[in-house]
Amino acid sequence: MLVVTDPLADPWPAPRAAHPVDAVVTLPGSKSITNRALLLAAIADGPSVVRRALRSRDTTLMATALTALGSHVDTSADDWVVTPGAFAGDAAVDCGLAGTVMRFVPPVAGLSTGAVAFDGDPHMRQRPIGEILGALRTLGVDVAGDALPFTVRGTGSVPGGTVVVDASASSQFISALLLAGARYDRGVDVRHDGKPVPSLPHIQMTVAMLREQGVEVDDADANRWSVAPGPLKPVDRVVEPDLSNAAPFLALAAVSGGSVTVRDWPRHTTQAGDALRDILAAMGCEVDLTDGPDGGLRVRGSGTLLGIDVDLHDVGELTPAVAALCALAEAPSHLRGIGHIRGHETDRLAALATELGALGAEVTEHPDGLTIAPAPLHGGVFRTYADHRMAHAAVILGAAVDGVLVENVATTGKTFPDFAGFWSGLIDS
């Protein structure tokens, strides 16, 4: 069946997969890797190149922020070239709804000689940031404000040293301080004190990327990371495909009973999205890493989806897509350990409970998770709350259920250019 959808329509009629989808896809680069690479490039010892950079709202905001600070970032080709420049003069940084911009840029803004004013989208003012601003003060940076909008007034150098933060709300608090640490006079020694830190693979990504640039990082003890002051080699790296953004595409194989391969799936990675392999296998899909020109991660749906009981604390950003699959499963599911995702682009637990529920799903919201039981689903408008991953949940449901309308599907532009066009092309092919 040919499905005609207008990617600019709002609400957008999500295309229904009337037949098993059989496709091999090449996905855009990782947001987390692109924004770390750009940030490191801006404070590196010489010009850098970030190959196959993700071109999306979050990464453009990062490039613009670093340019405002004083770097030169050439984004005209697929490979982005970053030439470090002196961080001097007053600047304004728009964080949009990008956690990586709001958390990673202030610690390097402390190295500027100007006043750097931060603000963002209306919801960004609600997302947690106070711990980082407090930590920066401890490390010797003058910061006005405790949440967006705030201003960092640098003096050209940061003393650095030891700091204790409660990073239970976001792993980005730790990553942010580590990424800048080699440029602080005494480096940085960060200790976490609080409930367990979520999204640990993202901190491992930070540590691995720092080490690749020759930075000395000690992460031998739990809840403690220290970065020595010293040189930072220019970056030259190819950005891996975004494995978290692979979730809706792999889910499409699962819900349509087809086969989807995501090309260039890395054999070794620190990306949280790699956990999709285990999650989809637990839900009854066949999951293989394949070789050859069309090789990658191949997921084949069996026609039925099993319920799961899974702790997503390390990989919270996968929750919306996984929850959508659970709503289509034949037995109840329990998604645990994800209280922190209430501080993501929206309160994702509340948003999922409301929007899945509006389509007929039986969802119970817990302080730190969701229980989703089988129930007949129907069409309707699925609100996205400016959250790209809520839109991913919506299109997964729309592939399996008639009449799902996605409000503001364009919000997917946060991490994926022309997501709706790409998605329809896949289902129509």
Ligand SMILES: O=C(O)C1=C[C@@H](OP(=O)(O)O)[C@@H](O)[C@H](O)C1
């Ligand atoms: O460092 C990063 O690139 C990210 C860390 C995680 O944040 P939290 O630790 O706030 O969950 C993740 O959810 C986010 O999408 C990206």
Ligand SMILES: C=C(OP(=O)(O)O)C(=O)O
């Ligand atoms: C939590 C997310 O994003 P951010 O980098 O804005 O925190 C996400 O992409 O799921």
